[in-house]
Amino acid sequence: MLQADVGIIGAGPSGLAAAIAAGRNGESVIVLEKMEQVGKRLLATGNGRCNLMNLHPSPYTGDSAFAEAVMGSDPVAELTAFWDSLGLYLRYDPEGRGYPCTFMAATVMEVLKAELKRLNVEIRTGAAVQHLEKVQHGFLLRPENGASVSVGRVIVATGGTVQPKLGGDNSAWPWLKQMGHEMIPARPALVPLRTDARSIGGLAGLRVKCQISLERDGKLLHEERGELLFTERGISGICAMQCSRFLPSDGKAQCRVNLVPDLFPDRRAVYEELIRRQQAIPEAEPVSLLLGLCARKIGYAVCKQAGLALRGEKAEKLSAAQIKNMADSLTGYCIQIVGPEGMDRAQVMSGGADCASIRPDNMESLLCSGLHITGELLNVDGDCGGYNLMFAFLSGLRAGKNRRQAK
Ligand SMILES: Cc1cc2nc3c(=O)[nH]c(=O)nc-3n(C[C@H](O)[C@H](O)[C@H](O)COP(=O)(O)OP(=O)(O)OC[C@H]3O[C@@H](n4cnc5c(N)ncnc54)[C@H](O)[C@@H]3O)c2cc1C
Missing domain, CATH: 3.50.50.60 (FAD/NAD(P)-binding domain)
Incomplete structure (x- = not known):
């Protein structure tokens, strides 16, 4: 002994x-x-x-x-x-x-x-x-x-x-x-979040500086600002992990992600910038209006969520309402959270x-x-x-x- x-x-x-x-x-x-x-x-x-x-x-x-x-x-x-x-x-x-x-x-x-x-x-x-x-x-x-x-x-x-x-x-x-x-x-706690496949498709591996609002039925549960990482199964990085402990007990919620929080004071300013770009490059595809603001793959995801055709259309054809949808999607990209990852992935x-x-x-x-x-x-x-x-x-x-x- x-x-x-x-x-x-x-x-x-x-x-x-x-x-x-x-x-x-x-x-x-x-x-x-x-x-x-x-x-x-x-x-x-x-x-x-x-x-x-x-x-x-x-x-x-x-x-x-x-x-x-x-x-x-x-x-x-x-x-x-x-x-x-x-x-x-x-x-x-x-x-x-x-x-x-x-x-x-x-x-x-x-x-x-x-x-x-x-x-x-x-x-x-x-x-x-x-x-x-x-x-x-x-x-x-x-x-x-x-x-x-x-x-x-x-x-x-x-x-x-x-x-x-x-x-x-x-x-x-x-x-x-x-x-x-x-x-x-x-x-x-401090765990990556699993999401539906649609909102993160094609984005795995990309990192963004963003502001996240975690919501359930329109009620704000938590807000975070910082780095977000898209993964094969959902979202990770400090921003996502910090949200995890605010999930409702069934794990289901919605994230609105502002993908350009430091670049513009508000959504209106984003809209005005996109209109300016539309006038500057009328012949380009809609996604080109987002060049330089976010990664191209994210640009496609934003356009898709805004209901815009990804190819074969010219920016000049977009209506003011469509440009507004694009600004909304860029500043409030919607991701459905289906639950936290398990204990094996938590910090x-x-x-x-x-x-x-x-x-x-x-x-x-x-x-x-x-x-x-x-x-x-x-x-x-x-x-x-x-x-x-x-x-x-x-x-x-x-x-x-x-x-x-x-x-
Ligand atoms: C991937 C990852 C990254 C992290 N990064 C950070 C960071 O950057 N900053 C930060 O502040 N925190 C971070 N954390 C959290 C941090 O690691 C923990 O909060 C911290 O290690 C807790 O320390 P602890 O001593 O209480 O427990 P632990 O570090 O878990 O140590 C407990 C020890 O007890 C041993 N043990 C368990 N049961 C028995 C038993 N029956 N007999 C003998 N031994 C046993 C285990 O093997 C383990 O070695 C991170 C965690 C993870 C998983």
Whole structure:
């Protein structure tokens, strides 16, 4: 039987941050990770670039007041100090998103691993914990392979149920339920959206800067501005993913996409520009009026939705009503959403352990002394832009801090 002061289940961002904080406080730490490699999901973040910070605050979803308490008054300063202590330099883009200066997630893993090694933190990979049991002086952890581990306190950092290939699972849910924790059902959040084939036909692979209005029966559910990516099955990119958590429960909605939001002040100005172009190139095909405003394939899709002939007609033949339809389609391109993609495609889970039973200063359970819960396993999820990693790292640091020193 192995023994340690602190046992950590899961070697993702929150588990590794907890291990460092506990190790720095002089506690002996053992981390059990079920995958053969630590931080598999961290390495996949930000398309391998790891967007781990954001200079601008953004409210969290789920137990948002709890999340705010965990983040504290200056999370950017606190996390910057942490990265400084590991020697990691950051770079920020104009939107305030922070990345490792190398723009490589591997660099983040390298500095974390170096510190864990310096602190003699023991990490066991290929060790899926199957049972967690409260015993008289602490906890007993039983991994699938290898010896059981006896610890004084335990930090459950098993993450969300998304992307099983990167380690996502719900193995911790039965343990936490048994200890009295309420678990809010998991749903995919920050996930691409599936659409009908008609509205995205021929557009797969194209990216646009746009403004999206998500609607259901004429009621506005959410608005986003940013990058949209057309895929084989629907739409993705930050803009689409940020809309996903606002979908009605049956997943069905309508997106109106303004494909030229920064180029014109309003729809009227688009209409006037198209009329000007019609006069300038009367002999051209209708789609040519859109040249230079959007990709040609998008131009065809816009014309199709506006009910215009794609070929064999001259722009001069278009009536004012048809030009208006074209302007409407360019500024409100309609896409039918049929539902979100599943957990296997989501970046983040919404739902998880109800935070009403957790202390935000050290993430300790109010129902079971010595049990801490961190990161995405909690009922907290953030926007795209680094907020989920910020919460994972900060909640891990709070949990890892020696209990006696918690505020
Ligand atoms: C493709 C992708 C891109 C993303 N990009 C960003 C981004 O750029 N910025 C951002 O802020 N967020 C991003 N996220 C979200 C971010 O990765 C998560 O919010 C974050 O990793 C959560 O950290 P965690 O430590 O709570 O959980 P995880 O990172 O999921 O780590 C949990 C660990 O626990 C292990 N585990 C599970 N069960 C057991 C068990 N029974 N025994 C032992 N080990 C177990 C898992 O294998 C895993 O390694 C992205 C997510 C994905 C999938």
